[in-house]
Amino acid sequence: MRRGGERYTGLPPYMAEIEEECSVSLRQLMVNEGLIPSLEDDKKRRSVIHMLQRIVVRWIKIVAWKRRLPQHHINATNATIIPYGSYGLGVHGSESDIDALCIGPFFATITEDFFIDLPDLLKSRAEVSEVHCVKDAKVPLIRFKFDGILVDLPYAQLRVLSIPNNVDVLNPFFLRDIDETSWRSLSGVRANQCILQIVPSVELFQSLLRCVKLWAKRRGVYGNLNGFLGGVHMAILAAFVCGYNPNATLSSLVASFFSTFAYWQWPTPVVLLRDAYAATGSPPGLMPIQLPCGGRQYCNSNVTRSTYCKIMSEFHRGHHLTKGYLKHGFNWNSLFEPYPYATTYAWFVKIHLSASNEEDLSDWVGWVKSRFRSLLIKIEEVFGLCDPNPTEHLEACEKQPNIVYYWGLHLRTVNVSDIESVETDFLKNVNNSGSFQGSVGGIQLSVVQASQLPKNVECDTSNRNNKVARTCWRVRDDKQCKDKPVYSRHLPGYVVGYEKMNDRDAESTDVKC
Ligand SMILES: Nc1ncnc2c1ncn2[C@@H]1O[C@H](COP(=O)(O)OP(=O)(O)OP(=O)(O)O)[C@@H](O)[C@H]1O
Numbered sequence: 155m156r157r158g159g160e161r162y163t164g165l166p167p168y169m170a171e172i173e174e175e176c177s178v179s180l181r182q183l184m185v186n187e188g189l190i191p192s193l194e195d196d197k198k199r200r201s202v203i204h205m206l207q208r209i210v211v212r213w214i215k216i217v218a219w220k221r222r223l224p225q226h227h228i229n230a231t232n233a234t235i236i237p238y239g240s241y242g243l244g245v246h247g248s249e250s251d252i253d254a255l256c257i258g259p260f261f262a263t264i265t266e267d268f269f270i271d272l273p274d275l276l277k278s279r280a281e282v283s284e285v286h287c288v289k290d291a292k293v294p295l296i297r298f299k300f301d302g303i304l305v306d307l308p309y310a311q312l313r314v315l316s317i318p319n320n321v322d323v324l325n326p327f328f329l330r331d332i333d334e335t336s337w338r339s340l341s342g343v344r345a346n347q348c349i350l351q352i353v354p355s356v357e358l359f360q361s362l363l364r365c366v367k368l369w370a371k372r373r374g375v376y377g378n379l380n381g382f383l384g385g386v387h388m389a390i391l392a393a394f395v396c397g398y399n400p401n402a403t404l405s406s407l408v409a410s411f412f413s414t415f416a417y418w419q420w421p422t423p424v425v426l427l428r429d430a431y432a433a434t435g436s437p438p439g440l441m442p443i444q445l446p447c448g449g450r451q452y453c454n455s456n457v458t459r460s461t462y463c464k465i466m467s468e469f470h471r472g473h474h475l476t477k478g479y480l481k482h483g484f485n486w487n488s489l490f491e492p493y494p495y496a497t498t499y500a501w502f503v504k505i506h507l508s509a510s511n512e513e514d515l516s517d518w519v520g521w522v523k524s525r526f527r528s529l530l531i532k533i534e535e536v537f538g539l540c541d542p543n544p545t546e547h548l549e550a551c552e553k554q555p556n557i558v559y560y561w562g563l564h565l566r567t568v569n570v571s572d573i574e575s576v577e578t579d580f581l582k583n584v585n586n587s588g589s590f591q592g593s594v595g596g597i598q599l600s601v602v603q604a605s606q607l608p609k610n611v612e613c614d615t616s617n618r619n620n621k622v623a624r625t626c627w628r629v630r631d632d633k634q635c636k637d638k639p640v641y642s643r644h645l646p647g648y649v650v651g652y653e654k655m656n657d658r659d660a661e662s663t664d665v666k667c
């Protein structure tokens with residue numbers, strides 16, 4: 155075994171040395187980019203999980219008491235919290251959310267107990283803010299901030315009186331007779347456990363996944379709502395590559411990731427558990443990726459024609475750049491270069507969302523984003539291929555809180571008025587589909603030229619957004635504002651916040667990227 159759990163590769167010694175150097179420089183890049191959370195951050199997250207565990211135990215005792223269970227049942231009952239998602243896989247960044255599944259016993263229902271009593275209990279805590287119940291999602295959940303960290307808390311109900319703290323969610327005993335929603339909610343935890351069992355080296359898998367997530371974010375192909383790859387898709391693709399290269403080093407895994415998926419014959423599904431996939435019916439979507447949790451479930455995907463093309467072209471670019479990683483002068487930096495939107499596209503669809511206050515804006519943006527796929531498809535019909543850049547911009551000098559997106563169009567010339575029919579259709583879709591409970595905000599679509607983009611449009615800030623926009627980055631357009639941007643320690647040029655400035659400073663400072 156070598157550094158970082160890397161193995162003997164069978165290469166001649168001088169090549170193995172170059173491999174080693176290459177992996178070391180990639181690991182250094184990960185550190186420089188701030189991909190490894192600090193011990194302090196880890197401690198804080200552990201403490202959030204610990205406190206959530208205490209809260210759900212208190213909650214379940216209250217529910218048991220309300221349901222008039224005998225005292226010995228009240229004493230015996232238990233609910234538990236299991237982290238999953240990127241935090242559960244150990245690949246979270248300092249701005250990641252915590253995905254944590256709450257598992258409760260047979261008498262605590264999602265509608266009457268989880269969505270009613272638990273939010274009240276959470277709201278009573280000083281550390282908790284912005285509690286939202288997302289009831290109509292495929293995996294319903296409570297979303298809130300705990301000590302400033304975003305938490306996604308879905309619920310699964312098992313047919314037992316007490317849930318052991320270390321409950322084995324792969325054990326059929328616990329899974330018998332569970333309802334559809336609980337099954338879906340458990341699938342994320344099961345998928346994580348399967349992935350961690352399958353990969354030959356957890357450490358190498360985690361490093362690979364961190365690298366390819368950074369690549370996907372920088373190149374604008376990360377984020378399920380915008381039709382790209384989400385965290386779960388990336389995790390399965392990374393685990394697939396690790397499974398096929400048990401003796402690989404980190405650098406060869408990254409190269410292998412790109413060579414594998416640049417030439418993948420989509421829509422052949424990516425399947426980790428071979429036996430789980432039977433060739434019956436066609437798998438869903440353009441890039442089907444099976445969830446490794448049994449039951450032949452696939453990851454939900456919003457990939458469209460446009461995003462398929464962009465993802466594939468980025469896989470090819472990644473392959474082109476990494477296939478010569480052992481050659482003299484190779485450097486990892488080009489792989490992670492931010493995507494040059496402003497020089498790639500001549501025209502952009504500008505999507506301007508606004509609301510009367512920040513709280514309403516969060517809800518409104520979350521709702522509208524859940525309909526982005528239909529907008530993208532309509533734009534494809536009218537303007538052809540489109541690149542739905544997930545970066546969020548704030549027009550900071552506008553009166554109303556707002557979020558703006560700029561989606562690149564492939565056309566060299568466009569009929570600007572065609573956007574009207576797209577807007578009409580999208581408004582219909584947003585207003586008709588489902589039940590938005592919050593207060594309805596504004597949506598304005600327009601077509602702008604590259605020269606009209608805010609200056610900093612090519613910067614993807616690492617500043618993680620609040621509860622609604624988990625996979626997005628915000629950039630403020632402060633040309634006329636007098637606040638001084640504060641840049642990320644790890645990502646120079648990436649705005650993480652703003653400091654008030656006096657007028658003289660304001661005159662002499664410009665936002666630079
Ligand atoms: N499109 C999807 N299809 C199936 N499961 C999903 C999907 N999106 C999310 N999930 C489940 O929810 C979990 C958390 O998703 P989330 O979007 O927070 O991604 P993540 O892997 O935690 O990455 P990030 O660091 O961006 O939060 C995933 O690990 C997966 O189990």
Ligand SMILES: [Mg+2]
Nearest residue numbers: 239240251253
């Ligand atoms: Mg997450």
Ligand SMILES: [Mg+2]
Nearest residue numbers: 239251253306
């Ligand atoms: Mg989440």
